[in-house]
Amino acid sequence: MATASMHRTAWRPVLAPERGRAAAEIDLAAPLHRVMPLRAAGPVMPRLLHGLGTRSAARFIARGAAVATEIAGAAILDLAWPRRAARPVVEEGRARDAGASLALFLHWSPDGRVSGMVRRQLALWRDQGFTVVFVSNAKVPAADRDAVAEHAALLILRGNAGRDFGAWRDAFAIATRRFGMPRELLLANDSVLGPIRPLTPIVDAWRRAGEGMFGMTENIAPRPHLQSYLLLAAGERTVASVARHLLGFRDSRSKWRIVQKGEIALSARAVADGICCGAVFDYAAACRAIDPLTRRELGSRFVEEGTGRHWPLNPTIHLWRPLVAQLGFPYLKRDLLRAMPDATGPSAAWRALVGDGDAALIVDHLRIMGVR
Structure with missing residues (x-):
């Protein structure tokens, strides 16, 4: 994996202590990052x-x-007038099928261009062992599609209906027909900029956690949930739970509704299915x-x-x-x-x-x- 560039300001990552455990009790030899369980939902x-x-x-x-x-x-x-994306156009990429780890990466930009930052993110997920599927809700120019194909095994072009969850739904259906059901499913989008710190310790923390649905950050409003810009579903049962959620998602023009029915409801479904959920950066x-x-x-x-x-x-x-x-x-x-x-x-x-x-x-x- 490519490493993050050097930074002007010195920083020392602080391991998030377990709830109820004082910072002074943390073993400094412990892993740099760890997954913390999603807090139990109380009253909404x-x-x-x-x-x-x-x-x-x-x-x-x-x-x-x-x-x-x-x-x-x-x-x-x-x-x-129910909103439906145009029939997806599927193109082959030049990256190899990495096996049981599948990453669905959503892109959008006003004119369809794919930035160097997005291409770098694709390369990093490829280097983490994922079969990368690039799905765009925009009209991507031919030169940009060619650049993306270096890092992706499959490119899927569709209309901008349903935002990220609509795109992940369509990409999941297409990708699993091509590659089969994965044991790891990564959902990612380009709403985050970077990475500006190394990703490997975080991916390692997810994988050490075993089976479950894991994210970067926990949000507690309106109820505890994992923010969906980057999620890993690990294990067959977890992937199946996420698949049911994606395939049942209905497109909407409302961003608020998509957040409620997509992001927040996904964590609720996983918890209801008895799936372990956790974030590396808990609230x-x-x-x-x-x-x-x-x-x-x-x-x-x-x-x-x-x-x-x-x-x-x-x-x-x-x-x-x-x-x-x-x-x-x-x-x-x-x-x-x-x-x-x-x-x-x-x-x-x-x-x-x-x-x-x-x-x-x-x-x-x-x-x-x-x-x-």
Whole structure:
């Protein structure tokens, strides 16, 4: 596997301690990363706490109205004109079939171009032993398809219906007809930028955990679930559970509905099926790592330690700095950088934690995505 580039700022990954275990008790010889179980679901956490935590009341009301409008409008259109992707076009790649480990990687960009960062991600998953299937919801130019074919065993081109879960559903059906049912199934998309830290220790942690569904980050709102930008289903029973979820997924125009019926419902299904679920970067560890600068950025509700439990946060958006700087999280979320002032400029907040080579790939990708 290619290694991540050197970084300007020194960092020391902090092993997320087991719940109820003091940091001082951690064996420093233990593996760098480990999978922490998804916390048990209690009463469904009020959605408003998730949205209100970092917003003023006025901004929260405006956001709520926008989401309600999006849901209602999409529901009417979905009922009147159900959205269906065009029949997928399948092309052969030049990468080999690696066997029982299958990766479904979703791509989208406004003009279909595939950035160097995305090609690097494909190569890294290939080098981790996965048969890589590249599925795009865009019209990918011929030159870019040829570049992707170096790292993928199969390329699938479809319309942008159902976002990531619709694409994974279609790709899973096509790929399993070609390669058979895998023992490992990786779901990935290009909504994360990087990796800016090595992936191998994280993949090793997933594989040490045995059978189950494993992710990068745990989100606790509206109920505990694994964020779906990167998930590994390990073991036949887990893959079968994920397959049932994907094949039963219905396309929608509503991003909110896709998150609810795709991402959040996937963890709920796995738990109901008795599948072990866990994240390398669990929510409690991310909250413990919050630094003073992050607290100031979050606002007055987070001045006191421990308030993340009362005002649940999206870890990849609100806790990005402690995740990367202290816990060794290897990605930055694209939506996070999109919301930053001067996201591609030299003074952008994320640059201090990223090496020059990785930064150049990220900036190029953001520009392809229309971010300046």
